[in-house]
Amino acid sequence: xxxxxxxxxxxxxxxxxxxxxxxxxxxxxxxxxxxxxxxxxxxxxxxxxxxxxxxxxxxxxxxxxxxxxxxxxxxxxxxxxxxxxxxxxxxxxxxxxxxxxxxxxxxxxxxxxxxxxxxxxxxxxxxxxxxxxxxxxxxxxxxxxxxxxxxxxxxxxxxxxxxxxxxxxxxxxxxxxxxxxxxxxxxxxxxxxxxxxxxxxxxxxxxxxxxxxxxxxxxxxxxxxxxxxxxxxxxxxxxxxxxxxxxxxxxxxxxxxxxxxxxxxxxxxxxxxxxxxxxxxxxxxxxxxxxxxxxxxxxxxxxxxxxxxxxxxxxxxxxxxxxxxxxxxxxxxxxxxxxxxxxxxxxxxxxxxxxxxxxxxxxxxxxxxxxxxxxxxxxxxxxxxxxxxxxxxxxxxxxxxxxxxxxxxxxxxx
Ligand SMILES: Cc1cc2nc3c(=O)[nH]c(=O)nc-3n(C[C@H](O)[C@H](O)[C@H](O)COP(=O)(O)OP(=O)(O)OC[C@H]3O[C@@H](n4cnc5c(N)ncnc54)[C@H](O)[C@@H]3O)c2cc1C
Numbered sequence: 041x042x043x044x045x046x047x048x049x050x051x052x053x054x055x056x057x058x059x060x061x062x063x064x065x066x067x068x069x070x071x072x073x074x075x076x077x078x079x080x081x082x083x084x085x086x087x088x089x090x091x092x093x094x095x096x097x098x099x100x101x102x103x104x105x106x107x108x109x110x111x112x113x114x115x116x117x118x119x120x121x122x123x124x125x126x127x128x129x130x131x132x133x134x135x136x137x138x139x140x141x142x143x144x145x146x147x148x149x150x151x152x153x154x155x156x157x158x159x160x161x162x163x164x165x166x167x168x169x170x171x172x173x174x175x176x177x178x179x180x181x182x183x184x185x186x187x188x189x190x191x192x193x194x195x196x197x198x199x200x201x202x203x204x205x206x207x208x209x210x211x212x213x214x215x216x217x218x219x220x221x222x223x224x225x226x227x228x229x230x231x232x233x234x235x236x237x238x239x240x241x242x243x244x245x246x247x248x249x250x251x252x253x254x255x256x257x258x259x260x261x262x263x264x265x266x267x268x269x270x271x272x273x274x275x276x277x278x279x280x281x282x283x284x285x286x287x288x289x290x291x292x293x294x295x296x297x298x299x300x301x302x303x304x305x306x307x308x309x310x311x312x313x314x315x316x317x318x319x320x321x322x323x324x325x326x327x328x329x330x331x332x333x334x335x336x337x338x339x340x341x342x343x344x345x346x347x348x349x350x351x352x353x354x355x356x357x358x359x360x361x362x363x364x365x366x367x368x369x370x371x372x373x374x375x376x377x378x379x380x381x382x383x384x385x386x387x388x389x390x391x392x393x394x395x396x397x398x399x400x401x402x403x404x405x406x407x408x409x410x411x412x413x414x415x416x417x418x419x420x421x422x423x424x425x426x427x428x429x430x431x432x433x434x435x436x437x438x439x440x441x442x443x444x445x446x447x448x449x450x451x452x453x454x
Contacts, residue, residue, distance in 0.1 A: 045124070052121050056103070056128045063097055064132050065090060072131040074402050088214055091135040095169030105143055105167040112151070112159055113167030119350035138211055141293075142166050142173035146219050146238075148292045153236070153276040153285055162217070162238075174215040174241070175289065176206040176263055183208075184422045186221070187230045187283060188441075188449075191265065193222035193237065200224070200237065200275070202245075202268040210416075212248045212261040215241050221286050224279055226447040233446055234282030239270045255408050291363060293417040301370040301413065304377035304406050305339045308332070311381065311403075322384055331380060335373060342370055361430040364423040367413075371420065375410035378403045 045053055068090060071082055082090060098104040099113060106122045108114020117125070126133060136143075147166055150159060165171040182189040191204025202222055212218065218241050225233035241248070245268035250258035277285040309332060312323040322328050345366050352360075381403035382389035389404070414420050428434040441449045 049120060049124060053124050053128060056125050059101060059103065060128055060132070063101070064129075065094055065135075068135075069131060072134050087135070088138055091138050092169045094132060094135045095139060099164075099168035104169075105147070108147070108151075108163070108167060112147075113164035119347075123347065123350065138172060138214060139166075139169055141175050141210055142171075142215075145175060145289045145293045146173045149219065149236075149276060149285060149289045150238075152288050154238075155273065158273075171216040172211060172214050173217045173219065173238075174209050174212045175293075176209050176212075176218050176220040177286065177289075178208045179205060180207050184419055186286070187234065188446075189221060189223060189234070191220070191222050192226075193224050193235060193270070195224075195272075196269075198272050199269045200235075200272065202237075202239075202265045202270060204265050206263045206265075208251075208260045208416075209248075209263050210260045212241065212263050213250050213258070217241060218246075218263075219276070219289070221282050223446065224282075227445050228280070229443050230441060230446045230449070231283040232280055234286070235279045236276040236282040236285040237270045238274050238276060239268065243268055243270075245269070290418065291360065301367065301374065303335070303339050303342065303370050303373040304381070304403070305335045305373070307402060308335070308377050308381055312384075315384070317384075317386075328384070335377060338369065338373055342366055342373075361426050364418065364426045364431075367417060368420055368423040368427070371410070371414040374406060374413060378407035378410055382407060 068082065068085070095104060102115050103125065105112075105114040106117035106125050107119060108116075110116050115121075143166060147163060150162060150166075154162070162171070166173060177186055177189070179189045179191060189204075191202065191206065193200040193202045200222075202220065204222070206220070209218075217238055219236065219238045221234055221236050223233055224235040227233070239246075245266045247264040247266070249262045249264070251260055251262060252258055276282075309323075312328055312332065313321055315322050323332070345362075349363055349366070385403070391401070391404070418426070425437055429436050
C-alpha cells in the first residue's frame, strides 16, 4: 500500500496548510501544544469561546466537518481528505473537544434517523459550533448496562412527557440541544422498550447540575427531568426502537474517541530526546528505547485501524464492533505512557506547575485524564465483551434478565 499523497491529495494538503497558516489562532499554539488530553483549560482565554471562534471560521471557509454533505454544513470531502485535514490542523484540533459529542456521535445519528427538515435545520449550526449538543444516555443505575435505564417517556397527545435523571452528561451546561434515550414501554424486555428523542435544553423541566471533579473542572453533569414535554416529531427512530438508534451513536462514539484519541506517544518521543537526567537524554537508555519501540508499533497499528474504519465509512458502511479495538488500545496506551513518563521524571513527576516542571505538566494532565478514557463510551471490560462476542464469536456473557419484561426484572428493592 502506498501512503504518499496523490497529486490531488497533495494539492488539497497545500490548500489546507495555507488556510490554517493564515487563519489559525496562533496565539494559543504554545498552550495547546502543552495541553494533555480532554478539553484544554486555557490560561489565556475561555476555551469554549476560543473553540467556537475557530469552528465558526472553519465553517465559513468550508473546513468544518469535512466529510459531511455540503447541504448539512460539510464539504463532501473524502475520508482521506479528512485525515489530511486532521494532520494539518494539528494542535488546533484540540479546540474541537466541546464539539466531539455533537459532531462525532449525535450528527451521524441525526443523519440516519432525523426527518429531512430537521437535518437541514440542526446539522449546519452543529457543524459551525453555533449550537452544542449533549448525549443523555447514562443514569445512576445504568451505565454499562445502558438498556437498564429508568428515565420514563410517556405519550400525551402529540407530545411525550419525560421524567427521570441522567448523569455523566458531558458538556450539558454548554449545550443548546440534547439527545436522550428513554424507556417508553416497561412491559417488554429491556432492549425493546426504549425510544430516542432530541430536545431543547432550555425547555421547562430540565435542570442541569455540574459535577465538580478532582481536577477542579466540571466536564460532566447530572441532568434532572420533571415533566419535560417533547413533541413526537423530535423522536428519532420508531417508538421501541431506541436501542437500535443508540447503537449508531455508540459505534460512532467509539470510533470518534478511538480515532481522535491521542496516545501521548509523539509527546513522549520528543520529550525523551530532550530530557536529560545528567547522563544524557533518556532516549539513550535501552529500557526507554525498548518501550518507545513497542508504543511506536502499537500507535501505528491504531492509526491504520482508524484509517481502515474511515475507508469503510466512505463506502457507506456503518462502523462495526471492531471499532471497539481502537478505543480499548488507545485508552490503556495513554495511561501507560503517562505513567512511564512520570516515573522517568522522578520527583519532578509530582509537580503540576508548568513553570516548574521539565515536562510542562502535560504528562501529569494525561495521567489524571486517562482513567476517564477507559470508562467513557464503554469501559474496557465492556469493549472486551463486545470484541469477544461480536468480533470473535465467543459464547455470550450470562444475562439473567434476557427476555424478561423490564418491569418484572427482580431488583434489590423489589
Ligand atoms: C469522561 C466521561 C464522560 C462521559 N460522558 C458521558 C456523556 O456525555 N453521556 C452519557 O450518557 N454518559 C457519559 N459518560 C458515562 C459513561 O458512559 C459510563 O460511565 C460508562 O458507560 C460506565 O458506566 P458506569 O459509570 O455506570 O459504570 P458501571 O456500569 O457501574 O461499571 C462499573 C464497573 O463494572 C464493570 N462491569 C460492568 N458490567 C460488566 C460486565 N457485564 N462484564 C464485566 N465488567 C462489567 C465495568 O467495566 C466497570 O469497571 C461519561 C463517562 C466519563 C468517564
